[in-house]
Amino acid sequence: MTETDKNIDVSVWRGGPSGGSFQRFEVPRQDSQTVLDVVAWIQQNDDPTLSYRFACRVGMCGSCAMMVNGEPRWTCRTHVDKVLKNDRLEIAPLRNLPVIKDLAADMDPFFDKWRKAGGVFHPTKSRNDPVEEISPLEEERQNANAGIECINCGVCFAACDVVAGNPDYLGPAALNRAWTLLNDTRDCGSQSILAAVSQGGGCHNCHSMGNCAHFCPNELSPMTSIAGLKRATALSILRSGS
Amino acid sequence: MIRPHRSHPLWLAFVLHRISGLALALFLPVHFWVLSLMLTDRERLDGFLLLTENAVVKLAEFGLVFLLAVHIFGGLRLLAMEFLPWTSRQKTAAAAAVGVSILVSGTFLFQAI
Numbered sequence: 420m421t422e423t424d425k426n427i428d429v430s431v432w433r434g435g436p437s438g439g440s441f442q443r444f445e446v447p448r449q450d451s452q453t454v455l456d457v458v459a460w461i462q463q464n465d466d467p468t469l470s471y472r473f474a475c476r477v478g479m480c481g482s483c484a485m486m487v488n489g490e491p492r493w494t495c496r497t498h499v500d501k502v503l504k505n506d507r508l509e510i511a512p513l514r515n516l517p518v519i520k521d522l523a524a525d526m527d528p529f530f531d532k533w534r535k536a537g538g539v540f541h542p543t544k545s546r547n548d549p550v551e552e553i554s555p556l557e558e559e560r561q562n563a564n565a566g567i568e569c570i571n572c573g574v575c576f577a578a579c580d581v582v583a584g585n586p587d588y589l590g591p592a593a594l595n596r597a598w599t600l601l602n603d604t605r606d607c608g609s610q611s612i613l614a615a616v617s618q619g620g621g622c623h624n625c626h627s628m629g630n631c632a633h634f635c636p637n638e639l640s641p642m643t644s645i646a647g648l649k650r651a652t653a654l655s656i657l658r659s660g661s
Numbered sequence: 662m663i664r665p666h667r668s669h670p671l672w673l674a675f676v677l678h679r680i681s682g683l684a685l686a687l688f689l690p691v692h693f694w695v696l697s698l699m700l701t702d703r704e705r706l707d708g709f710l711l712l713t714e715n716a717v718v719k720l721a722e723f724g725l726v727f728l729l730a731v732h733i734f735g736g737l738r739l740l741a742m743e744f745l746p747w748t749s750r751q752k753t754a755a756a757a758a759v760g761v762s763i764l765v766s767g768t769f770l771f772q773a774i
């Protein structure tokens with residue numbers, strides 16, 4: 420990386436669960452610099468007490484998401500070029516989640532909701548059974564494939580205004596997971612998944628405002644998956660007559 | 662100001678749908694009350710109908726029809742998007758077809774009046 424003589428004016432949120440404020444840093448501008456590079460530079464060269472989270476740096480692990488100039492983003496694959504406004508960056512912990520410290524949000528509510536939405540696999544076979552053949556052409560398999568590349572980054576959860584307004588709402592990622600599982604023919608838990616996504620904070624809370632699909636870094640559309648759940652729950656009521 | 666995470670078309674469509682829905686909920690009771698005057702108080706109804714000659718009221722009427730149209734087609738859009746598992750290209754084509762047919766039939770209607 421080559422350093423240029425330009426600096427970025429960076430505001431970073433500092434604080435804990437009970438509150439905090441933005442602190443300003445000057446960070447040298449570099450070629451091909453990512454937002455995660457900026458945060459790492461501050462921690463390594465200016466203030467070693469800055470807390471943040473990352474692991475893979477290549478968009479696989481989903482641990483580096485933060486609010487960048489008010490938008491949720493995976494910071495390791497967000498180039499500063501793309502998001503810089505008047506040479507300024509504002510970096511904050513993910514929205515809609517409690518803060519542990521500085522830029523590290525507490526992901527527990529996010530993952531608790533995955534389980535609550537029925538996202539744990541319900542197996543039909545044991546290791547002694549032969550491996551089941553699944554055609555990639557089946558409609559159900561294609562539905563599942565469309566949503567399966569989720570890296571659990573929480574970007575959609577932070578983008579969704581229904582999550583912001585309703586603490587019980589399961590959120591786009593958990594419901595997207597439930598939809599892929601519902602379409603997995605090896606899973607035998609359809610009824611429990613449909614019951615889980617129809618509860619109080621379930622799929623029917625979604626207003627199709629599409630923030631989730633707009634910001635998902637893997638270009639998934641949780642909104643489309645949730646629409647699938649709305650259809651599936653409606654159909655199951657017609658079928659069972661109750 | 663619209664916060665950065667909300668600046669995209671689907672979010673604006675959501676807000677427009679909510680505002681038009683709320684505005685309709687406020688307007689319709691008044692509308693039905695005015696219509697009921699036809700049975701209970703003809704003279705007051707005529708008074709109201711005279712108002713519709715006023716340019717400001719005409720503009721307001723345009724606003725109401727616009728709200729109703731936005732809400733109905735926005736609502737139909739949502740129902741189609743959520744209940745018909747189409748690909749986005751099919752949806753764009755269907756929306757365009759509905760749009761054009763409304764334009765054509767609407768023009769016929771206006772000429773008939």
Ligand code: HEM
Nearest residue numbers: 625626627678679682683685686689732733736737739740
């Ligand atoms: C005539 C055809 C109509 C259709 C097709 C329609 C359709 C819809 C749909 C699909 C929604 C759900 C939107 C969402 O999930 O966010 C909705 C919401 C709503 N509608 Fe309608 N509607 C119609 C008429 C009306 C009328 C006459 C009123 C006024 C009394 C009204 C008031 C509302 C309100 C207040 C909402 C809530 C907005 C929101 O949740 O964002 N609608 N409508």
Ligand code: SF4
Nearest residue numbers: 579625626628629631
């Ligand atoms: S489409 Fe549904 S889940 Fe996605 S952001 Fe909007 S309300 Fe949230």
Ligand code: SF4
Nearest residue numbers: 569570572573575635
């Ligand atoms: S659906 Fe997309 S935005 Fe949401 S957690 Fe998965 S990868 Fe992240």
Ligand code: FES
Nearest residue numbers: 476478481483495
């Ligand atoms: S650090 Fe793994 S996705 Fe960004």
